[in-house]
Amino acid sequence: MIIEKEKIEKVNNLKFDIKHFNDKYGESIDCFRYKMWLKKDITFSKNIYQEMVSTGSYKDNRRFQLITLSWKYLKNNIISFLSPAFSFNRLIQSYIDYLNALDEHCPMSNIEFVEYFCSIHTCLISIKTGLDRIAQLFSYYYKGVSKSITFGHIKDSGKYTSFLSYVDQKIKANDEDSSVFQCIMDNYHSWIKECVSPRDQIIHYNDINVALGCNEELGILEPIGFSKASPFINIQLIRKYTCEFYNFIDMIFDYFLFESNLISPCDYNGLYLPTEKVEKYLNDLTYYPFEDASLKPIFNPK
Numbered sequence: 001m002i003i004e005k006e007k008i009e010k011v012n013n014l015k016f017d018i019k020h021f022n023d024k025y026g027e028s029i030d031c032f033r034y035k036m037w038l039k040k041d042i043t044f045s046k047n048i049y050q051e052m053v054s055t056g057s058y059k060d061n062r063r064f065q066l067i068t069l070s071w072k073y074l075k076n077n078i079i080s081f082l083s084p085a086f087s088f089n090r091l092i093q094s095y096i097d098y099l100n101a102l103d104e105h106c107p108m109s110n111i112e113f114v115e116y117f118c119s120i121h122t123c124l125i126s127i128k129t130g131l132d133r134i135a136q137l138f139s140y141y142y143k144g145v146s147k148s149i150t151f152g153h154i155k156d157s158g159k160y161t162s163f164l165s166y167v168d169q170k171i172k173a174n175d176e177d178s179s180v181f182q183c184i185m186d187n188y189h190s191w192i193k194e195c196v197s198p199r200d201q202i203i204h205y206n207d208i209n210v211a212l213g214c215n216e217e218l219g220i221l222e223p224i225g226f227s228k229a230s231p232f233i234n235i236q237l238i239r240k241y242t243c244e245f246y247n248f249i250d251m252i253f254d255y256f257l258f259e260s261n262l263i264s265p266c267d268y269n270g271l272y273l274p275t276e277k278v279e280k281y282l283n284d285l286t287y288y289p290f291e292d293a294s295l296k297p298i299f300n301p302k
Contacts, residue, residue: 003099003100003102003220007099007218007219007220008096008099008100010218011092011095011096011099011218011235012092012096014092014235014239015088015089015092015093016085016088016089016242018082018085018086018089021081021082021085021246022078022082025078025081025082025249026078027053028253028257029071029074029075029078030053030071031049031053031253031257032068032070032071032074032256032257032264033067033068033071034049034052035068035257036066036067036068036071036263036264036266036278036282037064037066039282040282040283044257044258045258046258049257065268065269066266066268066273066278066281067266067267067268068140068264068266068267069140069264069265069266069267069272070137070140070141070256070264070266072267073136073137073140074137077133080126080129080130080133081130081133081249083126083129083130084123084126084127084130084242084245084246085242085246086126087119087122087123087126088123088238088239088242090119090122091116091119091120091122091123091235091238092235094112094115094116094118094119095116095222095223095235097112097115098110098112098113098115098116098223099220099221100112102221113210113223116223117207117208117210117223117225120208120225120233120238121202121207121208123238123241123242124195124196124198124199124202124238124241125199125202125203127195127196127199127241127242127245128151128195128196128199130245130249131151131192131196131245131248132149132150132151134151134248134249134252135149135150135151135152135162135163136148136149137252137256138163138166140264140265141256141260141262141264142166144166145163145166149162149163149166150162150163151163151164151192151196152164152165153188153193153196153200154188154193164185164188167181167184167185167188168185171185177260180251180252180255180259180260183251184252187244187248190244191240191241191244192244192248194231195241195244197227198225198227198233201227201228208225208226208227208233209225209226209227210223210224210225210226211223211224211225211226211232212224213232213234215234215235222234222235263275263278263279263282264278265278266278267298268281268289268295269289269290270297270298270299271289271290271292271295271296271297271298272295272296272297272298273289273295277289277292277295
């Protein structure tokens with residue numbers, strides 16, 4: 001069975017530009033570090049950020065040694081933010097390989113069919129991993145959020161677990177920052193719950209059920225999956241989840257960088273500065289962390 005070249009090209013065009021994501025989120029993550037170098041009387045904005053990225057200049061040379069722990073965390077975990085797009089591209093490639101390998105007899109028995117569903121598994125798992133990383137980012141700004149926290153879910157009993165439990169508490173407290181937590185909860189109900197349900201099934205219980213369907217837009221065969229907790233799973237649905245994931249990341253990054261006034265605890269040349277010490281360092285030019293005996297090293301030698 002030969003699939004027209006034009007149809008294969010349309011499928012291939014669904015891939016994400018990985019280099020674009022790598023550049024975009026690499027610069028956004030660096031922005032977390034730059035924010036710490038700005039004096040308190042400077043309003044941090046995207047224009048300032050763009051200037052710093054393009055020129056390599058800093059607003060306060062004295063602060064070049066001040067590196068945020070949140071920046072280090074994000075830098076060390078950028079793969080988890082790129083993985084959903086990479087995994088989706090691998091799904092598209094496995095679909096193309098499947099179409100190119102089709103014969104008239106056993107469209108569900110070739111190895112390309114198996115690789116396609118391995119890629120679906122990977123896509124769902126990578127999105128959940130990225131969500132866990134976002135939840136852990138909050139631990140650098142909010143007391144009560146563990147550095148090992150997972151995103152969580154809402155049980156059938158109505159009980160909130162893990163990070164979602166904290167989100168629920170912040171919404172009920174109706175503090176100044178409750179809107180960002182309400183947005184997180186809205187995202188959970190609109191797509192995250194549906195997205196992570198088949199992933200939970202894969203991790204804890206069974207693989208998704210596999211079947212052969214049809215891509216109605218292109219008029220070609222397309223493998224699809226089924227899960228107890230979600231609708232049938234195909235390329236269009238996975239791409240929707242992936243786009244929603246990156247919209248979610250953008251919202252969280254923009255909140256911490258451009259909307260909130262929170263200052264993260266940070267690392268000053270190996271010394272751990274709690275939030276109040278960071279405030280002091282940014283405002284008091286006579287304060288030198290190395291002269292502060294109350295500070296502890298980030299890593300205690302054994």
